[in-house]
Amino acid sequence: MLSYLVKRExxxxxxxxxxxxxxxxxxxxxxxxxxxVYKRHYLQRGDALNLGEDGIDFDVVTEQQFADRAAFxxxxxxxxxxxxxxxxxxxxxxxxxxxRTRACVVSDYVTTG
Numbered sequence: 843m844l845s846y847l848v849k850r851e852x853x854x855x856x857x858x859x860x861x862x863x864x865x866x867x868x869x870x871x872x873x874x875x876x877x878x879v880y881k882r883h884y885l886q887r888g889d890a891l892n893l894g895e896d897g898i899d900f901d902v903v904t905e906q907q908f909a910d911r912a913a914f915x916x917x918x919x920x921x922x923x924x925x926x927x928x929x930x931x932x933x934x935x936x937x938x939x940x941x942r943t944r945a946c947v948v949s950d951y952v953t954t955g
Contacts, residue, residue: 848901
């Protein structure tokens with residue numbers, strides 16, 4: 843699962859990374875067993891290697907891998923339903939533009955590493 847997330851307006855990139863890593867990730871990990879892989883890939887704006895940067899409309903790609911669809915369903919239910927879901931939504935509103943969140947299921951083909 844890849845999720846494309848946009849930081850809240852007025853928040854610096856450094857504030858965004860700090861909040862996500864030091865507040866949101868620990869919250870999520872306290873509510874459900876962690877996915878097999880849970881990574882955040884933060885966009886480095888202004889890097890000479892970026893192609894078409896003006897068209898990039900997200901600030902981080904969050905990568906999550908689960909053992910199977912049932913594990914994903916169990917995890918998503920734990921972080922979106924009931925009081926815990928409300929807690930997560932309120933926390934996300936502190937650092938994300940939630941209406942701009944996009945997510946997709948992907949298949950991985952690995953050549954190296």
